[in-house]
Amino acid sequence: MNALNQRHAHACQWAREAGALALDYFRQRDALTIDSKGVQDWVSEADRNVESLIRSRLAETYPEDGILGEEEGWQAGSSNGYWVIDPIDGTTNFLRGLPDWGVVIAYVEEGEVQIGVIYVPMQEQLYQAVRGQGAYCNDQPLHLSQQPIELSSVLIYMGFGRRTALPDYLARIDYLYQCQMDQRRLGSAALCLARTAEGLVDGFFEAQINPWDVLAGLLIVEEAGGWHNYIGQPAATGTMRVLACAAPLQEALTPLLHIGQPR
The missing domain is CATH 3.30.540.10 (Fructose-1,6-Bisphosphatase, subunit A, domain 1)
Known part of the structure; x- marks a missing residue:
C-alpha cells in the first residue's frame, strides 16, 4: 500500500x-x-x-x-x-x-x-x-451519467448563509426558475456534494462556503465523473464560491457563479 x-x-x-x-x-x-x-x-x-x-x-x-x-x-x-x-x-x-x-x-x-x-x-x-x-x-x-439532461428535470441543492447578499441569492433562484430547474436547501454542504456524486441530485451551489465544508466533496464529485468550479482560495482565511454538478449541466449552471459579486 x-x-x-x-x-x-x-x-x-x-x-x-x-x-x-x-x-x-x-x-x-x-x-x-x-x-x-x-x-x-x-x-x-x-x-x-x-x-x-x-x-x-x-x-x-x-x-x-x-x-x-x-x-x-x-x-x-x-x-x-x-x-x-x-x-x-x-x-x-x-x-x-x-x-x-x-x-x-x-x-x-x-x-x-x-x-x-x-x-x-x-x-x-x-x-x-x-x-x-x-x-x-x-x-x-459512483458513476455520474454523461448523457444530456433536460433542464425541466434538474434538481440542485442551493446553500445559503447570512454572509451571502439576499438579492444575489434570490437572483440565482430566479435564474433557476426561468430555466425550469428546481432547487432544495439541505443544511450540509458536504452531504449535498455526496448526494450529487451519487446522482440523487444534479448539482450543488453556494456563494460563500468554507473549505472544510467542500474540499472532500468536490473531489468525490470529480472522481464520480462530475464537474466543479469555484471562485476564491481554499485557504484558512478565505471562503469559496462553489458549483458542482453532473458534467452535462456545466454550461447551464455556470451562470450561478457570476450572479452578484464575491463578498
Whole structure:
C-alpha cells in the first residue's frame, strides 16, 4: 500500500470512529453545551470533541502534516501535505435532531486535494475518493451519467448563509426558475456534494462556503465523473464560491457563479 492509500485507509477509519462519537453525542444532544459563533451559527462540545479526536489520531500517525479544522483553526506542519476537517458538517441539523449531518476529512498535498471522505453516521454511508482512483459510497462505485439532461428535470441543492447578499441569492433562484430547474436547501454542504456524486441530485451551489465544508466533496464529485468550479482560495482565511454538478449541466449552471459579486 503506497503512502497516499495508507492515508486514505486511515481517513476512512477515523471518519467512522469520529462518526460513532458524534452519534453518541447526538443521542444525548439535549444535554450538550452549545455556544453561538454568530447569528444562526452554532458550535457544541460535540463539534469540539470530535475534532479533537481526529486531531489526536493525526498527531499520533502523521505528526509532520498540517491540519486545518473548523473549530481549532490552522496548525502548521513540516510536510507538503495537510488535512482539512469538519467534525460535524450540518451542526444545526445535528442539534435539531435531523439526520443530515456528517464527518468530513480531506487531505491536500502540493495544493491539490488527494483524498476526500464524508461519513454519514445516521445512514452508515461512507463516501470516499482518492484522486485518480474513483469515488465510492461504502463499497459501491459512483458513476455520474454523461448523457444530456433536460433542464425541466434538474434538481440542485442551493446553500445559503447570512454572509451571502439576499438579492444575489434570490437572483440565482430566479435564474433557476426561468430555466425550469428546481432547487432544495439541505443544511450540509458536504452531504449535498455526496448526494450529487451519487446522482440523487444534479448539482450543488453556494456563494460563500468554507473549505472544510467542500474540499472532500468536490473531489468525490470529480472522481464520480462530475464537474466543479469555484471562485476564491481554499485557504484558512478565505471562503469559496462553489458549483458542482453532473458534467452535462456545466454550461447551464455556470451562470450561478457570476450572479452578484464575491463578498
